[in-house]
Amino acid sequence: MTQNNWTSKVVLFHAGLTSLIAHIRVGRMQVALEAKSTVQPAVVTEYCPKGSLSDVLLNDDVPLNWGFRFSFATDIARGTAYLHQHRICHGRLKSLNCVLDDRWVCKITDYGLRSYRRSAAAEPLSSYQQRVLEVPWVRSSAHNAACLHSYSIILLEIATRSDPVPMEKYSKHLEVLVAERTQDLTHEKQKTDRLLYSMLPRQVADDLRQGKPMKAQSYVSATVFFSDIVGFTQLSSSSTPYQVVDFLNKLYTTFDDIIDNYDVYKVETIGDAYMVVSGVPQENGILHAAEVSSMALDLLAVCRSFSIPHQPHTRLQIRAGIHSGPVVAGVVGTKMPRYCLFGDTVNTSSRMESTSLALKIQCSSSTFYLLEEIGGYLLECRGTMQVKGKGDMVTYWLEGKKTSVEPAAPRGP
Structure with missing residues (x-):
């Protein structure tokens, strides 16, 4: 049997099969022409004067409201479902072979004849067809999922009235x-x-962002640092407000860069006062005393070389105080919330600063004992001081760090 005769029989077979199809949304095959000599077999289907759905959608001169579009989508869905009920998978469903009759009913055509298409020479594929065939299940045109995928693309065309x-x-x-x-x-x-x-501290900020309720938390042991500028009132009186702001910004930006090297948290700056804490909100045993002390020594060192922008010949002097003890910490307010410290430890640390001297760091006895336990720091007893609200207190000067153990003097012969 020649290829032409075989193809003709395939067409006639499918023509007989599809002649049984009778649905308003499926275009019927009217005539099948058998192949003769060099003439290829052909089929004649129901005539639909409105043309293909693709032509109508891409024609801007044809107004289509959403009622029409929904009707097209429904017609195609019902027609495809009817074919599937009769075990016929279209395999080539697209807007080009969905046609519209004179009553704007959308009908599916070009179904069946899969055997003929497999035997016929491969026709060139459009970019649209190539894109559809990239989907694995569409490569097997006998699969109903191919129709579903093609239908989804037609829905996109109906909704957008544009080429996919x-x-x-x-x-x-x-x-x-x-x-x-x-x-x-x-x-x-x-x-x-x-x-x-x-x-705000990272942990506290994350909790607030997640909407978690914030409760004040108590800490058994922390170290608080206070400092202020000696003679700041006189300096401000001889400077413009802009000069004061520029000076403080430069100074405290320098301080901020230094404290990044330590396990401390900057609580706030009020005027010329600078407040830092360690051991809050992240507890670190007794190391908070060492962290604050090392930081304080670095801040004092940078002040010795710091130049006041508008008064370069004036020497900057700060005094500092440190105290260790229990504190309570929490967020205060909802607008511009602040992380604040409360307790007698904060007050005592402030007193250590206010009774200190220029370019000196005064420590309480509680901080002194922690530093002695940690080791590596040079402290000098200042003596007993009368502290407002606290009575007599023994305080110490933090002088620096121990560099190395001095070697013992050699014994004589």
Whole structure:
């Protein structure tokens, strides 16, 4: 049997099979022409004067409200379901072979004849068809899932009244834009996080952002540091407000860079006062005394070389105080919330600063004992001081760190 005769029999067989199809939303095959000599077999289907669904959708001169579009989608769905009930899988469903009759009923055509199409020479595929065939289950046209996938693309065409390939390019472009905007949003979020973490401890900020209730927390042992500028009132009176702000900003920016090297948290600055704590909100045993003491020595050292911008010949002098003990910490307020410390330890630390001297760091006895236990620091007893609200207190000067153990003097012969 020649290829032409075999193809003709296939067409006639399928013509007989599809002649049994009778549904208003499925185009019927009217005539099948048998192949003769060089003439290829052909089929004649029901005539639909409105043309293909693709032609109508892409024609801007044809107004289509959503009622019409929904009707098209429903017609195709019901026609496809009818074919599947008769165990016929279209395999080539697209808007080009969905046609419209004179009553705007959408009918499915070009179904069946799969054997003929497999035997016929491969016709060139459009970019639309190539894109559809990239889906694994569509490669097997006998699979009903192929019709479902094709139907989803037709729905996209009905909704957008545009070709799916440009839509895909637009979709990819949109994905790029979304990715860029997401990256920008991530950068902005990082900036916001940095700002938030500079105002509140990280753990506290994360809890607030998650809406967790914030309760005050007590800490058994922490070390609090206070410092202020000696002669700040006189310095301010001889300076403009802008000069004072510029000076404090430069000084405390320098301080902020230094404290980043230590396990401490900057609580606040009020005027010329600078307050830092260690052991809160992250507890660290007794190391808080060492962290604050090492930080205080570095801050004092930088003050000796710091130049006041508008008064470069004036020597900057600060006095500092340190005290260790229990504290309570918590967030106060909802607008511009602040992480605050409460307790007698805070008051005593402030007293250590106010009774200190220029370029000196005064420690309480509680801090002194912790530093002695840790080791490595040089402290000198100042003696007994009358402290307001505390009575007599023995205090110490923090002079520096021990560099190394001096070697013992050699014994004589």
